[in-house]
Amino acid sequence: MDIKGKTVVITGASRGIGAEAARIFAAAGANLALLARDAERLSDLVEETGGNALAFACDVSQPGVMAAALQKTQEHFGSLDVLINNAGVIAPIARIEEADPEDWGRLIDINIKGVFNGIHAALPLMKSGGGGTIINIGSGAAQNPLEAWSAYCTSKAGLLMLTRALHLEEGGNGIRVLSLSPGTVATDMQRAIKQSGINPVAALDWEDHIPADWPARTLLWMCSQDADEFLGTEISLRLEHIRQRAGLI
Ligand code: NAP
16 A cells, blocks of 8 residues: 555554654655644644644543544545554553552553444444555563563453454455554653563663664555555564564664
8 A cells, every 4th residue: 555645543643653653654645643642742743744634632442532533534534544553551560469450441441442442433434435454553462471561461462352353354344454563662651661670571671672663664564565464463573574574674
């Protein structure tokens, strides 16, 4: 897919991987809809990326708000071609026995139900335009339990199944479905992890993390047919051959 003139929705676009993806997709000529809770950061980003973007200050865990944002996006640009479900949180970092049940559930609301909300709203809009691409941001945490990350690991394991279920149901209906596990990335999320000091990920040095433009550039490649062999799966940026295919090395 040539992304020029296509409409791309990015959740969690106010900072980190999402903000970097907004810069990369804007430079490639996409129409953008940027979603996150921080209105000020979003409006700064709209200005920085040249203005061909809508900003929606919203919480992905609210289904009605998500549906309205995606509907407005399609009405404004005339299509909805790509949805990148990137918004996610790591908190609560707490052992199961000590975790606050409300906080634990709140993470699930954002990291899994928030993604479902985006997909549920996007599908009819994409299908009315002949198809589209949906990319979820997964994590190696889907495969590996880590101390004090039960909520996060559970959410990313559940999200991987959501990716696979979506591919099963809609892969034959013109919806390209993929997941990206980015490895560790130098963002605010890793700052919070470092501060917790609790497990081997917290012990990593800052230099161990890849820059946010790596996953951002990979997301652009995933929108192209060159990535079609990976439909329905989660690809990992830890793997050298994926880095090569995405043009990073
Ligand atoms: P980040 O710097 O902490 O950014 C997270 C983004 O999600 C922010 O834009 C935040 O914006 C948004 N967000 C959080 N809760 C939201 C909500 N309820 N509604 C709307 N937006 C919300 O984290 P990141 O490292 O870029 O992470 C992006 C994705 O990559 C996440 O799904 C994360 O799990 C995944 N990931 C990251 C790493 C890593 O090492 N960094 C590794 C593997 C996977 P607001 O606060 O303005 O709402």
